[in-house]
Amino acid sequence: MNSQPIVKVQQVVKTYQLGETEVKALRGLNLTLFKGEFTALIGASGSGKSTLLNLIGCLDEPDQGVVEIEGHDISKMSEQEKSHLRNRRVGFIFQSFNLIPVLSIFENIELPLIVQHELSAEERKRRVEQAIQDVGLEKFRDYFPNKLSGGQRQRVAIARALVTEPALILADEPTANLDSDTAHKIIDLLKEINQRRHVTFFFCTHDEKLMGRVGRVVRISDGQIETE
Numbered sequence: 251m252n253s254q255p256i257v258k259v260q261q262v263v264k265t266y267q268l269g270e271t272e273v274k275a276l277r278g279l280n281l282t283l284f285k286g287e288f289t290a291l292i293g294a295s296g297s298g299k300s301t302l303l304n305l306i307g308c309l310d311e312p313d314q315g316v317v318e319i320e321g322h323d324i325s326k327m328s329e330q331e332k333s334h335l336r337n338r339r340v341g342f343i344f345q346s347f348n349l350i351p352v353l354s355i356f357e358n359i360e361l362p363l364i365v366q367h368e369l370s371a372e373e374r375k376r377r378v379e380q381a382i383q384d385v386g387l388e389k390f391r392d393y394f395p396n397k398l399s400g401g402q403r404q405r406v407a408i409a410r411a412l413v414t415e416p417a418l419i420l421a422d423e424p425t426a427n428l429d430s431d432t433a434h435k436i437i438d439l440l441k442e443i444n445q446r447r448h449v450t451f452f453f454c455t456h457d458e459k460l461m462g463r464v465g466r467v468v469r470i471s472d473g474q475i476e477t478e
């Protein structure tokens with residue numbers, strides 16, 4: 251069933267220049283993700299997790315190698331095509347939630363749709379309310395982020411990632427700022443959304459305790475994937 255690749259990373263090298271020193275973040279990394287998968291990328295701090303997620307999300311470019319999303323080589327895309335991909339096909343969730351404090355929960359979730367400039371106010375409202383329902387925050391739609399707990403804030407960020415109906419959601423340490431009970435609930439929620447909405451998930455973590463809850467686990471060490 252899960253035979254169609256959605257992400258293909260081939261022989262990717264990424265080096266950062268830090269003053270005089272070169273930091274080799276990814277060293278010829280290979281990885282394929284399949285449609286509908288729920289995959290965790292686990293590795294120590296500094297192993298290259300964020301670098302890999304940023305390349306897959308078109309937030310950065312590799313020095314060498316190929317990154318393909320839905321069969322398209324991102325190095326051959328125009329800026330406009332990459333921006334389309336970031337705004338429509340891929341959703342992002344971050345460790346620190348990145349909510350906008352002066353916007354209500356409803357408005358935070360609506361923001362990516364406003365940026366798209368495509369849907370009517372009525373259709374936006376329908377999508378936002380569906381996403382709010384998907385993460386169980388109906389009672390909090392008119393609250394501001396500072397009234398919410400960490401777990402609730404991450405639920406808002408999940409709804410904001412979902413609202414554009416992306417094919418792939420990338421999450422960079424989505425549970426790192428949460429206690430372990432809340433972290434487990436967030437991973438279970440992502441998994442439920444993965445199954446219900448058929449969105450492919452790829453999230454990274456350094457927390458081994460989450461591994462029991464995940465379908466596929468990929469390990470990264472020194473910028474390379476270890477054998478699965």
Ligand code: ADP
Pocket residue numbers: 266267268273274275293294295296297298299300301302
């Ligand atoms: P992780 O997310 O697994 O902690 P990163 O992908 O952030 O790892 O980093 C991989 C390596 O690249 C680390 O050694 C880190 O210090 C280095 N690195 C990441 N981003 C930069 C940057 N912008 N400039 C210089 N070095 C960086």
Ligand code: MG
Pocket residue numbers: 299300301422
């Ligand atoms: Mg990181």
